Each structure stands twice: as structure tokens, then as C-alpha cells.
Amino acid sequence: MLKDPSTCTPATLVKTDGPYLEAVLEVGGTHVTVMDELVNVSPGDRFVAALSILEARPALAWDTGNFGPPPDKQTFLEQLRGTWDYSAGGQILRIQPTIIDVGPFKLDLGDELTDTRAVGSFATFGIARLGAAVVSREASE
Secondary structure: OOOOOOEEEEEEEEEEEOOOOOEEEEEEEEEEEEEEEEOOOOOOEEEEEEEEEEEEHHHHOOOOOOEEHHHHHOEEEEEEEOOEEEEEEEEEEEEEEEEEEOOEEEEOOOOOOOHHHHOOOEEEEEEEEEEEEEOOOOOOO
């Protein structure tokens, strides 16, 4: 799941419904609903997490028209209807793997993009599901 260590971020598990079900993390002061891929973590535990997009909606592609600055060129992550859906906007930091900064954290989109013109661009996109995995039990305050 983790391809780039720059996407690791300190997190606290707020609650979980169990493995591969809904979990809520606090990341940078923001509550994020994710699919629980966490191992040996209980509510209240702090750890270093890797968050990833398990399903983008629509998939990012340089020629699909979802590139362009979010409002005021700000990064954002906004939960929409349901437990899994988000609207996101951010700056593409690199490709292969595609790393995008959405504000509270950076996301690893895997090999979603291959065109170097995307680096530095902004994109807005939907997220159908975020995943989270434990990278380390050590998390600084």
C-alpha cells in the first residue's frame, strides 16, 4: 500500500467498527473516515499512518479535465454524503507514484498519472473510499 514515506502522518484512532469496516482517525486536527486496515491499534492510540485512496471517482487522468485550481488554489478534503465519500482538491507533488497534497495530509495515488506535466498542477476529484494502514506505532505530538 505505501509507496512513498512522505505520505506518512501522525494519527489517532478515534473509533473503529472493526477490520475493513469504518474507522475514524484524527489527522492534523481533522476527523477522517477511512476503511480500517489498521493492525493492533485501539481507540485512543497514536501512530504513524499511511492514508491512500482506495477508489477515486472519477479516476485522475491528465486529459479528463479534472485538472485546474480548486477555489483560491487551496487544498481541501471535504466529507460528502455517506461514510466514504469525499471531495478533494490539492496540488500534485510528484508522479510515479502520484503524490497529492490535500491539506491535512498527502495521499499516495499509486501510478495514477504518468504525464510529467501534471507535477505542480492542481486537481479536484472525488474519493469513494480512503484507506489507512499503520506504518509505525511511534507518533510524535
